[in-house]
Amino acid sequence: MAEAKTTKKDKKKKNDNKPSTPSASSSSGSAPKYSKAARRFYNEKIREPQRLSKVLAAAGVASRRSCEELIFEGKVTVNGSVCTSPQTRVDVLKDSIYVNGNRLSKKLPPKLYFALNKPKGYICSNGEEPKSVISLFDDYFKSWNKTNPGIPKPRLFTVGRLDVATTGLILLTNDGDFAQRLSHPSSELAKEYIATIEGSVHKRHLLAISDGTQIEGVHCIPDFVELLPVQPDASRPRIRVVVHEGRNHEVRELIKNAGLQLHSLKRVRVGGFKLPSDLG
Numbered sequence: 001m002a003e004a005k006t007t008k009k010d011k012k013k014k015n016d017n018k019p020s021t022p023s024a025s026s027s028s029g030s031a032p033k034y035s036k037a038a039r040r041f042y043n044e045k046i047r048e049p050q051r052l053s054k055v056l057a058a059a060g061v062a063s064r065r066s067c068e069e070l071i072f073e074g075k076v077t078v079n080g081s082v083c084t085s086p087q088t089r090v091d092v093l094k095d096s097i098y099v100n101g102n103r104l105s106k107k108l109p110p111k112l113y114f115a116l117n118k119p120k121g122y123i124c125s126n127g128e129e130p131k132s133v134i135s136l137f138d139d140y141f142k143s144w145n146k147t148n149p150g151i152p153k154p155r156l157f158t159v160g161r162l163d164v165a166t167t168g169l170i171l172l173t174n175d176g177d178f179a180q181r182l183s184h185p186s187s188e189l190a191k192e193y194i195a196t197i198e199g200s201v202h203k204r205h206l207l208a209i210s211d212g213t214q215i216e217g218v219h220c221i222p223d224f225v226e227l228l229p230v231q232p233d234a235s236r237p238r239i240r241v242v243v244h245e246g247r248n249h250e251v252r253e254l255i256k257n258a259g260l261q262l263h264s265l266k267r268v269r270v271g272g273f274k275l276p277s278d279l280g
Contacts, residue, residue, distance in 0.1 A: 052078065052097075053086035057176060058108050060155035061099055063126055064176060075100050109154040114172040117279050120264075124161040124170060133158060133170060159183055160270075163249065168193075168267035169275050182271070188244045190223060192269035193251045198261040201227055201237045208258035209239070215247045222254060236263055 056067035056076070068086040070076055076083050077098045078090055090097060097104040118124075118133055125132040134156055144153045159171040159179045173179055181187060212221035224242035231238070241251050255262045268275045 049089035
């Protein structure tokens with residue numbers, strides 16, 4: 001079995017560092033925690049209205065796209081009038097907003113952030129499918145209305161995706177801005193995978209992976225490729241692959257193009273977020 005390591009000779013990207021994780025109390029635009037008078041002044045004079053579709057999504061009505069569809073279908077009213085423009089600026093504290101005849105709560109759910117070790121067989125869907133990763137949080141939210149009276153239940157969604165057969169780290173949140181920062185191509189966050197291989201791995205395989213392959217019309221080259229030391233309790237060889245493109249099935253295509261047969265694939269890191277060593 002080959003003992004080889006290849007790496008892309010690029011200078012270290014500064015965005016490989018751990019992204020700052022905002023919280024409900026520290027995110028920009030949150031009211032200062034001072035006296036009631038100060039908070040009232042902030043809400044009345046400083047607080048900026050937001051897009052209607054964004055407000056609905058933040059309130060847990062549906063995804064941003066589904067909220068836009070509800071608005072286009074005329075199922076949303078603002079201050080008694082039907083609103084069909086998702087770009088309409090509203091203030092949830094001042095405006096009366098109804099969706100399908102139900103009034104939107106003045107209180108928005110808190111911003112939540114989760115790192116999940118996704119099991120095999122679960123899909124990164126935001127729907128009601130029984131095998132959706134969102135269903136793994138059913139027990140967590142079972143007592144939400146009891147422990148958080150008057151506060152809508154947060155609507156979680158995944159930051160990016162893992163295919164159904166891939167296990168490992170997936171981030172979930174109800175913070176759309178946070179998800180957009182992490183998933184946007186400009187972030188170029190490093191994503192680290194451990195690929196377990198059927199059969200032997202030689203130096204030529206590692207070089208082929210490092211050379212990259214065509215995916216969706218783009219030549220994708222990994223940042224780092226390494227054959228890991230043999231584990232006493234595992235007979236199959238493992239390859240560490242780090243990418244930042246994040247294209248559909250990128251690592252699987254790199255392995256396949258090198259002439260290797262993939263046994264399993266696990267993601268262990270996204271930027272500065274990493275699975276604990278006993279899970280990775």
